[in-house]
Amino acid sequence: MGSRPKLLIVLDGVTVVMLLTATLLVFFYAPMERVMGAVQKVFYFHVAAGWVGMISFLVAAAAGVIHLIKKNIAWDRIGVAAIEIGLAFAMMNIITGSIWARPIWNTWWTWDPRLTTATIMVLIYFAYMMLRAGIEEPERRARFGAVYAIIGFLSVPLTFFSIRIWNTIHPVVIASGDPSATGAFDMTPAMAQVFLFSLVTFTVLYFDLLWHRVRLGILADRVEHLKLKLQS
Amino acid sequence: MSGLTPFFRVLGAVVWKDLRAEWRSRELISAMLVFALLVILIFNFALELEPRARAGITAGVLWVTFAFAGTLGLNRSMAVEKDRGCLDGLLLAPVDRAAIYLGKALANWIFMLLVAFIVLPVYSILYNTNLFIPGLLLTIFLGSEGYVAVGTLLASMAIQTRTRDILLPILLFPVVIPVVLSAVKATGGYLQGLEWSEIQPWITLLITYDIIFTAVAFMVFDFVVEE
Amino acid sequence: MDGPANTVSYFVAGYGVIFGILGIYLASLVSRWRNLSRDEKTLADLEENQ
Numbered sequence: 001m002g003s004r005p006k007l008l009i010v011l012d013g014v015t016v017v018m019l020l021t022a023t024l025l026v027f028f029y030a031p032m033e034r035v036m037g038a039v040q041k042v043f044y045f046h047v048a049a050g051w052v053g054m055i056s057f058l059v060a061a062a063a064g065v066i067h068l069i070k071k072n073i074a075w076d077r078i079g080v081a082a083i084e085i086g087l088a089f090a091m092m093n094i095i096t097g098s099i100w101a102r103p104i105w106n107t108w109w110t111w112d113p114r115l116t117t118a119t120i121m122v123l124i125y126f127a128y129m130m131l132r133a134g135i136e137e138p139e140r141r142a143r144f145g146a147v148y149a150i151i152g153f154l155s156v157p158l159t160f161f162s163i164r165i166w167n168t169i170h171p172v173v174i175a176s177g178d179p180s181a182t183g184a185f186d187m188t189p190a191m192a193q194v195f196l197f198s199l200v201t202f203t204v205l206y207f208d209l210l211w212h213r214v215r216l217g218i219l220a221d222r223v224e225h226l227k228l229k230l231q232s
Numbered sequence: 233m234s235g236l237t238p239f240f241r242v243l244g245a246v247v248w249k250d251l252r253a254e255w256r257s258r259e260l261i262s263a264m265l266v267f268a269l270l271v272i273l274i275f276n277f278a279l280e281l282e283p284r285a286r287a288g289i290t291a292g293v294l295w296v297t298f299a300f301a302g303t304l305g306l307n308r309s310m311a312v313e314k315d316r317g318c319l320d321g322l323l324l325a326p327v328d329r330a331a332i333y334l335g336k337a338l339a340n341w342i343f344m345l346l347v348a349f350i351v352l353p354v355y356s357i358l359y360n361t362n363l364f365i366p367g368l369l370l371t372i373f374l375g376s377e378g379y380v381a382v383g384t385l386l387a388s389m390a391i392q393t394r395t396r397d398i399l400l401p402i403l404l405f406p407v408v409i410p411v412v413l414s415a416v417k418a419t420g421g422y423l424q425g426l427e428w429s430e431i432q433p434w435i436t437l438l439i440t441y442d443i444i445f446t447a448v449a450f451m452v453f454d455f456v457v458e459e
Numbered sequence: 460m461d462g463p464a465n466t467v468s469y470f471v472a473g474y475g476v477i478f479g480i481l482g483i484y485l486a487s488l489v490s491r492w493r494n495l496s497r498d499e500k501t502l503a504d505l506e507e508n509q
Binding site: 035036037038039040041042045046049085088089091092095096099100102103209212213216219220222223226227229230 | 464465466467469470472473474476477480481484488491492495496498499502503505506509
Binding site for chain 1: 382385386389390392393394395396399402403405406407408409410413414417433434437440441444445448449452455456458
């Protein structure tokens with residue numbers, strides 16, 4: 001397999017520039033929050049990572065549906081790439097969320113709907129990987145992966161709503177008080193700009209990584225094919 | 233697409249086959265039951281389990297019991313098919329795969345309900361309270377349906393992997409949380425004698441989940457048993 | 460309240476995690492790519508010599 005297609009080289013360049021810019025914006029342009037101080041700045045990439053975690057699941061589920069209909073292995077490659085990358089960003093989201101929570105709410109963890117649902121999403125991601133790991137035949141692996149991605153994707157919003165209802169009937173009480181009181185902040189225009197730019201940057205980063213991961217999948221399939229050819 | 237009557241005939245045949253096979257050996261039910269009773273026993277020593285006073289915990293314990301016993305049932309019901317080659321036999325027949333799915337799911341549902349309806353009187357006796365509240369029975373009905381709808385689909389997949397039994401809980405539990413959560417809250421509500429308005433959101437959620445997942449599993453089952 | 464809380468250490472930890480995870484994932488992509496490329500070359504050579 002040869003070098004990267006031109007478009008990918010361009011995308012790589014754009015991604016690096018945007019990521020660098022976003023980081024600089026967060027470090028130097030975004031104002032320091034009055035109450036929370038420096039840790040509030042984690043918010044920009046934390047939410048962006050969560051956003052990517054969610055769209056990745058959507059991509060995986062959509063790829064799953066298309067794979068089941070068209071039976072083309074290319075969609076499975078996209079699916080597994082989306083799950084892998086989504087897992088990385090979802091974990092980024094949860095861990096940074098925890099790091100933000102610690103100084104603000106004086107606890108490493110809260111059972112609020114978003115954090116709990118995000119964790120369950122990570123568990124589903126892991127389950128997907130374990131399912132694939134237990135199947136040898138690529139065709140069946142792809143089919144089962146698609147089915148589980150669809151089921152998983154459908155259950156996540158339901159989980160979120162269930163926990164949300166649970167919270168409104170029994171509001172969460174945590175160590176230092178109601179989380180909606182502290183930890184909230186008003187976004188100044190500068191903050192909003194950095195926030196939006198971070199979201200866009202991470203989305204671009206996501207598709208860049210996705211493309212690379214799919215290429216890796218294509219290479220892996222070629223190697224597998226060569227191996228089988230040699231064995232026969 | 234085949235006509236409606238053959239569909240129901242296949243469905244009935246699958247359910248009847250499972251029920252009859254189980255009646256002869258009673259392996260499945262015994263395993264699920266012993267397990268359920270052991271769990272209650274162990275929890276009894278760990279927690280204060282008076283149903284009215286500790287409604288929330290009781291509801292949680294009941295559903296943990298059902299969930300784990302349910303997993304046992306799902307695993308064994310699919311494993312038996314695979315090991316005896318029945319699944320392949322069923323699949324060779326020129327019938328709608330969906331009928332097989334519904335048949336299996338229905339049989340699994342019946343098994344889960346059977347376990348529940350033996351656990352409830354035991355619990356009632358042990359704690360000297362009547363747990364046969366209509367609302368609670370409804371909750372068990374709805375909760376186990378959703379559980380079994382997804383469980384049957386995922387068990388059919390898990391049984392075809394190398395890791396088999398261990399994989400089912402890993403696949404099932406994260407995905408089935410909305411069901412178990414709603415079922416626990418509804419159960420707790422009924423045990424405490426809460427107003428319908430407080431319990432209603434959970435029942436609605438259960439019904440929604442049941443419909444969505446039964447429909448999706450039904451549509452997707454074909455892809456899981458292709459050879 | 461005089462001035463924002465000093466939470467710089469958490470800020471550093473947060474961004475450490477973000478770039479850490481990103482770095483680990485990129486490293487895994489690169490390393491897998493290298494291994495597979497090497498395998499491909501080996502297999503192609505073997506095929507030619509057959």
